[in-house]
Structure formats: C-alpha cells, structure tokens
Amino acid sequence: MKHQAAGTAAAGTPAIEVEGVTRRFGSRWVLRGVDLRVDQGGVLALTGRNGSGKTTLLRILATLLQPSRGTVRIFGEDALTHPDAVRERLGFLAHNPGIYDDLNADENLAFAQRMSRQSADPARRAEVLARVGLVDAGRERVRGFSTGMRRRLALGRILLRPPTLLLLDEPYASFDADGIALVNEVARSVADAGGAVVIATHDLDRAAGIMDTRAEIDDGVLVAVPITARADAHRTVLLAGSGGV
Amino acid sequence: MNAEMHRVFAIAWKDVTAERRSKANFNAVAFFAGLMLIMFGMAIGPDNAALASVSAGVLWLAILLSGVLSFNRSYEREIEAGALDALLLYPGDRRSIFIGKFLANLLFVVLVEVIIVPMAAILFKMSIAPIFLPLAGILFLGTVGFVALGTFYAAMSSRLRAREVLLPLLLFPMLIPLLLASVRATAALLDPSLAGEAAEWAKILVIFDVIFLAATFVAFEHVIEG
Amino acid sequence: MKELYSAASVPPRPTYLTWFGWFTLLFLIAAEVVGYMTSPADAGMGHLQKIMYVHVPAAWAGMLAFFAAFILSIMYFVRRSLRFDLLAAAAVEAGVLMTGLALVLGSIWGRATWGVWWTWEPRLTSTAIMFLMYVGYLTLRGFTDEDDRRARWSAAVGVIAFLNVPIVFYSVRIWDRGLHQLPSTSESMSPGYWNNLWLNGVAFLLVLGFFMASRYHVAQLEREVELRREENAMRGSARNG
Numbered sequence: 001m002k003h004q005a006a007g008t009a010a011a012g013t014p015a016i017e018v019e020g021v022t023r024r025f026g027s028r029w030v031l032r033g034v035d036l037r038v039d040q041g042g043v044l045a046l047t048g049r050n051g052s053g054k055t056t057l058l059r060i061l062a063t064l065l066q067p068s069r070g071t072v073r074i075f076g077e078d079a080l081t082h083p084d085a086v087r088e089r090l091g092f093l094a095h096n097p098g099i100y101d102d103l104n105a106d107e108n109l110a111f112a113q114r115m116s117r118q119s120a121d122p123a124r125r126a127e128v129l130a131r132v133g134l135v136d137a138g139r140e141r142v143r144g145f146s147t148g149m150r151r152r153l154a155l156g157r158i159l160l161r162p163p164t165l166l167l168l169d170e171p172y173a174s175f176d177a178d179g180i181a182l183v184n185e186v187a188r189s190v191a192d193a194g195g196a197v198v199i200a201t202h203d204l205d206r207a208a209g210i211m212d213t214r215a216e217i218d219d220g221v222l223v224a225v226p227i228t229a230r231a232d233a234h235r236t237v238l239l240a241g242s243g244g245v
Numbered sequence: 246m247n248a249e250m251h252r253v254f255a256i257a258w259k260d261v262t263a264e265r266r267s268k269a270n271f272n273a274v275a276f277f278a279g280l281m282l283i284m285f286g287m288a289i290g291p292d293n294a295a296l297a298s299v300s301a302g303v304l305w306l307a308i309l310l311s312g313v314l315s316f317n318r319s320y321e322r323e324i325e326a327g328a329l330d331a332l333l334l335y336p337g338d339r340r341s342i343f344i345g346k347f348l349a350n351l352l353f354v355v356l357v358e359v360i361i362v363p364m365a366a367i368l369f370k371m372s373i374a375p376i377f378l379p380l381a382g383i384l385f386l387g388t389v390g391f392v393a394l395g396t397f398y399a400a401m402s403s404r405l406r407a408r409e410v411l412l413p414l415l416l417f418p419m420l421i422p423l424l425l426a427s428v429r430a431t432a433a434l435l436d437p438s439l440a441g442e443a444a445e446w447a448k449i450l451v452i453f454d455v456i457f458l459a460a461t462f463v464a465f466e467h468v469i470e471g
Numbered sequence: 472m473k474e475l476y477s478a479a480s481v482p483p484r485p486t487y488l489t490w491f492g493w494f495t496l497l498f499l500i501a502a503e504v505v506g507y508m509t510s511p512a513d514a515g516m517g518h519l520q521k522i523m524y525v526h527v528p529a530a531w532a533g534m535l536a537f538f539a540a541f542i543l544s545i546m547y548f549v550r551r552s553l554r555f556d557l558l559a560a561a562a563v564e565a566g567v568l569m570t571g572l573a574l575v576l577g578s579i580w581g582r583a584t585w586g587v588w589w590t591w592e593p594r595l596t597s598t599a600i601m602f603l604m605y606v607g608y609l610t611l612r613g614f615t616d617e618d619d620r621r622a623r624w625s626a627a628v629g630v631i632a633f634l635n636v637p638i639v640f641y642s643v644r645i646w647d648r649g650l651h652q653l654p655s656t657s658e659s660m661s662p663g664y665w666n667n668l669w670l671n672g673v674a675f676l677l678v679l680g681f682f683m684a685s686r687y688h689v690a691q692l693e694r695e696v697e698l699r700r701e702e703n704a705m706r707g708s709a710r711n712g
Binding site for chain 2: 626
C-alpha cells in the first residue's frame with residue numbers, strides 16, 4: 001500500500017496547526033478560540049461532552065466548515081485557501097457515514113474511486129472489502145446493512161486511498177470488538193506512515209491503546225489533559241486556551 | 246478534464262441508478278403529472294375547442310409543476326445519507342457535481358414527458374403525430390433551461406426547512422421567460438397558421454438555455470458548499 | 472483571517488443619516504408640489520395623470536436598486552466581505568418596496584384609465600415578475616441563519632436574478648406583441664410632463680438612497696450586537712481557560 005497520498009511535507013512541519021479558531025452558528029459560539037498542534041505521526045484523542053464542539057472542530061479540520069476566525073494549516077498548507085490540498089490527504093469518518101442505500105457495497109466503493117480520480121480497480125475494492133470484513137456482502141444493497149456494516153464500508157472507502165490526515169468522529173460507536181480493533185489498526189497505520197490522526201470520542205478506554213495525547217473541549221475551549229501512557233512530548237504538542245496564558 | 250468527465254458521469258450514473266432502484270419517486274411524480282392533466286382538463290373542458298386552445302400551456306404547466314418535485318429529491322438523497330459532505334470532500338471541481346446532477350435530472354424530467362405528452366395529446370385533442378420531431382425538440386430545449394435552474398436552486402432549497410414551498414417560490418418567477426417561449430413554440434407547432442414561428446421561438450429558447458446553463462454552472466460552486 | 476467588523480467601523484451616531492432623511496423628505500414634498508402646481512390637467516384623465524409622477528419614478532428606482540444589488544453581489548464575490556452582502560440586501564429590500572409601490576400605483580392607474588385593476592401590459596407584467604423574483608431573494612435570506620452561507624447564496628441569486636431581468640422584459644414583450652413587433656413610438660408628452668417626471672425621478676433616487684443607507688445602518692448595528700456577544704464569549708473563554 002502506498003501511504004503518501006499527497007505531496008510530501010518537510011519532516012518537521014506540524015501535521016495540524018490550528019490557531020485562534022472560533023466558530024459561530026447564528027449567535028451561538030461553538031468554538032471560542034482553539035489552538036492545537038499535532039505533529040506528524042501523532043494520534044490525538046479529542047474528548048468532551050455532547051455539544052462541546054468536537055464535531056465542529058473536526059469539520060473545520062476537514063474543510064467542510066470555515067472558521068469564523070483563526071487559521072488552520074495542514075502539513076504547512078493553509079486549509080482555508082487550499083482546501084483541495086487538505087482533501088487530497090484526508091480520510092474522514094463522519095457520524096453519518098455517507099453511504100448510498102440504493103447501491104451495493106462494491107458500487108459505493110467504485111463511486112468513491114471515480115469521484116476521487118482513482119482508477120476503478122475492482123481488485124483494490126475486493127482487497128478493501130476483505131480488510132473491513134465485508135467480503136461476503138460486497139454485492140448486497142446497503143439498505144439492508146446494519147449501522148456497524150455501514151461504518152465498516154465507510155472505513156473501507158477511506159482505505160481505498162490511504163490518507164495522511166485521518167479524522168474519526170465517534171469511530172467506536174456501533175462497532176463490535178473486531179470493528180474497534182480495525183479502527184485502531186487503521187489509525188495506527190496512518191500514524192506510523194507519518195500521518196496524523198484525530199479521534200473524537202466519548203470512549204476514552206477504546207482509544208487508550210492508541211492515542212498519544214488527549215485534549216478535552218469544554219464549552220468551545222480546548223484543555224490539554226496530560227496522560228502518562230504513551231505521552232510523547234516531542235511528537236505532539238498541544239496548546240490550550242485562547243492565548244490568555 | 247477527462248478526469249472531471251468521469252466524475253460527472255459517476256454522479257449522473259449514481260443518481261440514475263439510485264432512482265431506478267427505488268422507483269418510488271419517479272412513479273409518484275409521473276402519476277402526479279398525469280393527475281394534473283386530468284384536473285386541468287376537468288377545470289377547462291369538456292368543450293374541445295376550449296381544451297385545444299389551452300393545450301400547450303397546460304402541458305408545460307404540468308411539466309413544470311411535476312418536474313419541480315424531483316429537484317429537491319436529488320439533493321435530499323445526499324443529505325439523508327450524510328453523503329453531501331462526502332461529495333464535497335472529494336478533491337476536484339464541484340461543478341462536476343452540478344453537471345452530473347443536471348444530466349440525471351434532465352433524464353428524469355424527459356422520462357416524465359415521455360409519459361405525459363401522449364397523455365396530454367389524447368386528453369387535449371392535440372395531433373402530435375405529424376409534428377413529432379419538432380415537438381420533441383421544443384420539449385427538450387424548454388426542459389434543458391428548466392432543469393438547469395431547478396438543479397441550481399434546489400442545491401439551496403433542499404437544505405432549508407420549508408423546502409417544498411421554497412423551491413417553486415424561487416424557481417418559478419425565474420422560469421417565466423422559458424415558460425413563455427416554450428408555450429408559444431408548442432402552440433405554434435400545433436397551429437398550422439403559425440407554422441413559421443416555432444423555429445424562431447426555438448432559436449430564442451436556445452439563447453435562453455445557453456444563458457441559464459452558463460450562469461448556473463458558474464454560480465453553483467458558491468451555493469453547494471456548507 | 473476574516474476580520475469582518477471592528478468596533479470602530481460602526482458609526483457611533485449617524486447624523487448624516489438624519490440630515491439625509493430630512494433633505495430627502497423635503498425634496499420629495501417639493502417635487503410633488505411642483506408637479507401638482509405646474510402641470511395642467513390631462514385632456515383625457517385630468518389630474519389622475521399625475522400618478523405617473525410617482526409610478527414611473529418608483530419603477531425606475533426599483534430597477535436601479537436591483538442593478539445596485541447585482542453590482543454589490545459581484546463585489547461580494549470579489550472581496551468576500553459581508554459589508555457587500557448587507558448592502559446588497561438593503562438594496563433589494565428598498566427595490567422590492569419601490570417595485571411594490573410601482574405595481575400598486577400602476578394598478579390604480581389601470582383602474583382609472585381602462586376600468587380594470589390589472590392589464591397584462593408588458594412593462595407592468597415584467598415589473599410584477601421582477602418583484603416576485605426579488606421577494607424570493609428576501610425569502611431565501613429569511614430562511615438562512617448562518618451569515619456566511621446567506622451571503623454566498625444571496626449573492627449568487629442576486630446575480631442570476633438580475634441577469635434574468637432583461638430576459639423577462641424581452642420575453643414578456645414578444646409574448647404580448649408577437650415576434651415581429653413594430654418599434655414602439657415614443658408617446659408625445661408636453662415638456663412640462665418630462666420635467667416633472669425627471670424631478671420626481673431625482674426625488675425617488677434620494678428616497679431609495681435614504682432607505683438603503685438606513686437599512687444598511689440597521690444591519691451594521693445588528694453586527695455590532697454580534698460583535699459584543701463575541702467579546703463576551705471570548706471573555707468567558709479566557710476565564711475558563
């Protein structure tokens with residue numbers, strides 16, 4: 001598998017660099033000044049209560065939302081002015097997996113291949129379906145799939161072209177033990193190849209084996225939480241608060 | 246460019262396949278269009294002369310009122326599955342999404358027309374056999390502009406509450422020029438005394454189509470994202 | 472990044488607006504009085520003819536406002552500043568008001584002249600369609616909460632709708648008169664009529680400008696409220712962090 005999906009960045013460049021990001025929806029401030037840095041090879045677990053802003057931050061990193069203020073740099077590239085550079089690197093497992101009910105699993109993957117300008121290689125799709133444990137269900141319409149199977153398929157779509165920026169929104173939800181192991185395995189492979197992973201989750205236990213840093217969002221503000229296991233300060237540095245340190 | 250064409254056809258293929266497999270939407274829209282023709286007929290008829298005099302207008306109204314039901318659906322399918330985000334995350338030109346959806350919607354409305362035009366011909370005493378090809382041409386030209394604007398406006402309305410009423414509210418005033426030219430062209434085809442006019446109306450329709458397609462194509466990327 | 476508004480950019484107290492308002496009001500009254508005093512009763516319609524001094528300028532002002540919204544929408548795409556979005560919205564609001572007024576007056580005129588409240592006269596019909604297009608613009612804004620999205624969508628609609636304006640006027644005209652229309656002869660009117668029409672045109676231009684400026688000022692105040700909210704939210708975050 002080739003791991004470097006997009007142009008290479010200099011070794012020291014942070015994978016994710018977020019400065020002073022705020023985001024308002026109407027008159028509600030969901031993010032109120034987030035600073036964050038994840039180095040290449042880092043795995044960040046993002047925790048926080050419902051509505052604390054985890055998903056909003058992930059969507060900003062994924063270029064799906066623009067921050068009201070602040071800057072986002074992904075491998076040195078400005079995500080606001082060069083969103084396509086981020087999208088070339090990105091694998092995003094969202095809450096709602098974005099799979100089409102009326103297509104079968106294989107067709108969903110073929111659609112993703114064409115849309116991301118990969119060659120429509122059936123062997124690659126079969127390989128991916130096997131990896132996410134859907135090899136028997138490849139020809140079945142997704143309409144009959146369980147939530148867990150849909151999420152496996154969404155994970156498979158990411159694996160078609162291994163990302164260097166992997167964003168996972170509640171990835172452990174509706175997965176069985178195998179599925180959870182699969183998620184962590186995928187995350188590990190991205191990080192080991194020099195990519196960066198952000199996992200937004202309630203389920204810290206599941207991510208414990210893989211994260212090297214944890215940050216908690218509380219009411220739109222990021223708070224660094226030191227962890228002893230795998231704390232690896234030179235790889236992941238986290239700056240919290242809104243600059244009023 | 247070639248890669249973008251693949252993306253265009255991937256979108257169109259996906260929309261058409263999903264529609265073909267679920268069928269529910271197409272059947273309902275075609276049924277609604279037929280129902281409307283009958284309602285118009287009953288409101289205006291049964292006098293044959295009265296029916297014939299309004300036939301072109303009624304046919305086009307049935308097309309517009311039923312076609313408008315299909316555009317929101319094209320995006321709702323993406324939104325329900327959470328797939329709009331996935332679509333936007335593929336690197337590349339977002340206008341390919343527009344052209345792909347435009348082609349799928351065009352096929353949808355053309356197929357509705359295939360069902361309701363013969364039906365309108367029977368109900369409203371239109372003799373379409375001798376003018377089959379030119380009529381098909383006028384229907385196609387009117388439909389292209391209609392679908393371009395519909396696909397564009399639905400990209401916005403489908404993401405708002407009250408989308409069912411909002412889309413016609415935004416779309417129909419914009420469609421007036423296309424409606425007028427299409428109805429006049431169709432009426433000219435049906436009336437031997439106006440034989441020469443249909444071609445001129447067709448030319449006007451071509452110009453409208455080019456303007457609306459170009460404008461919606463350029464503006465689409467500003468409305469599709471978040 | 473997008474520093475949309477700083478506190479300093481919101482005018483503390485727009486005295487110019489007050490003066491502008493009074494000047495506009497006096498000019499409008501003067502124009503109406505002059506119009507009423509100086510033009511003789513029309514041979515056919517008597518003083519009813521003077522409704523034209525309001526109907527025609529209102530239609531002009533409406534068209535001008537939509538043109539302004541078109542330019543401002545393009546400016547929004549070039550500069551990506553919400554300022555242009557708010558100005559474009561102000562222009563459309565004023566334009567809808569003006570075209571609405573023109574339609575009501577046109578209807579009254581029609582009743583007096585032809586005995587019917589509505590005729591499918593091409594210019595009147597086109598104005599009605601234009602009115603509906605821009606009501607759609609305002610409705611779309613009303614349904615969109617988030618200001619970045621609202622600005623992008625409004626600007627796109629502001630451009631497309633205005634491109635459609637000449638197309639609507641052209642198509643309604645050939646719909647009404649057929650493909651091979653004769654060039655319309657300019658109606659012979661007394662010079663006094665034209666002078667008064669122009670005077671009222673200027674008056675309505677001022678009214679339009681005043682409405683736009685006022686509406687824009689209100690929009691700025693609304694932004695100021697948002698800004699204060701933001702500052703409070705940030706202060707809250709500093710406490711937490």
